[in-house]
Amino acid sequence: MFFAASLALLAAMLLMLVRLFAGPSLYDRVLALNAFGTKTVLLIGLVGFVTDRPDFMDIALLYALINFVGTIAVLKFFRYRALGDIDDDAAPGKPGAPS
Amino acid sequence: MNAIIIDLVLFTLLAAVAIQIVRLNHLFVVTMLSGVFSLLTAGLFITMDAPDVAFTEAAVGAGISTVLMLGTLALTAHSQKTTKGTQTVPLLVVIATGMALIYSTFDMPAFGDPEAPSHVHVGPFYIEETPELIDVPNIVTAVLASYRGFDTLGEVVVVFMAGVGVLALLGHKPIRRAVEARAQPANRREEDA
Incomplete structure (x- = not known):
């Protein structure tokens, strides 16, 4: 039962990889990466049950958090083309700041 | 048996991702794929009962490295320079190193050997x-x-x-x-x- 679910999940991961390889746009790839991370979280949970050691669930939680942070970073990169404190130069009164 | 099948599928996906990382020139996509590579590696660590290693791999490989590479990408060009012709010497070096590593695994104890x-x-x-x-x-x-x-x-x-x-x-x-x-x-x- 859990094994069949794992196989279905691996097939879904394969589909995500196809979308990640093929694109065509960058947003498709970001979405595919995020979905792939979610699939990994589910797979870790399921693998724990397949191997009769369902005590890996906290790692699945950690993955979910990391996946979230990664997606936020990617989207911030898209928005500002930079990471880090971006508001410094845009503050008014500084030389070179856009007015 | 079931775990072996999951292992095999994960390794196949890992190889596919690695080949795509080598083939593609678009650095942003390569960054995304390296994140996927880390996630798959961490999944393999989980199936090998090494949750602490998987923890580190997920946090460092998939999380921090992706963010750092994106930060680097903001400061550099967005696609890799294509090199002309086939590069045989690097390929041979990589193959020789891989063979040496595989050869060295014969001396290792079996997985889970008490x-x-x-x-x-x-x-x-x-x-x-x-x-x-x-x-x-x-x-x-x-x-x-x-x-x-x-x-x-x-x-x-x-x-x-x-x-x-x-x-x-x-x-x-x-x-x-x-x-x-x-x-x-x-x-x-x-x-x-």
Whole structure:
């Protein structure tokens, strides 16, 4: 039962990889990466049950958090083309700041 | 048996991702794929009953590395320079290194072998004595934080010094670019003022 679910999940991961390889746009790839991370979280949970050691669930939680942070970073990169404190130069009164 | 099938599928996906990383020139996509590579590796670590290694791989490989590479990507070009012709020498070096690594695995003990050197040397001592000597339930934590606590402290100091050094050299202000200024929306500046 859990094994069949794992196989279905691996097939879904394969589909995500196809979308990640093929694109065509960058947003498709970001979405595919995020979905792939979610699939990994589910797979870790399921693998724990397949191997009769369902005590890996906290790692699945950690993955979910990391996946979230990664997606936020990617989207911030898209928005500002930079990471880090971006508001410094845009503050008014500084030389070179856009007015 | 079931776990072996999952392992095989994960390894197939891993190989596919690696081949795509080599083939593609678009650096942003390569960054995404390296994140996927780390996630798959961490999944393999989980199936090998190494959750602590998988923890590290997920946090460092999939999380921090992706963010750092994106930060680097903001400062460099967005696609890789294509090299002309086939490069035989690097390929041969890689194949030779891979063969040497595979050859060296023949000398390793089998996976989960209780007679492996690491399981008969000092391992039993830590497993038996840690609950009495150090009142920490997790043995790995006890080794890291107590038996070799000074070593861990030294590692943390080194990492801290490296971070301070990078900050002192590069500063924390980003490189200002016209693209970035254009990306700022008008209403955001009004909020700041």
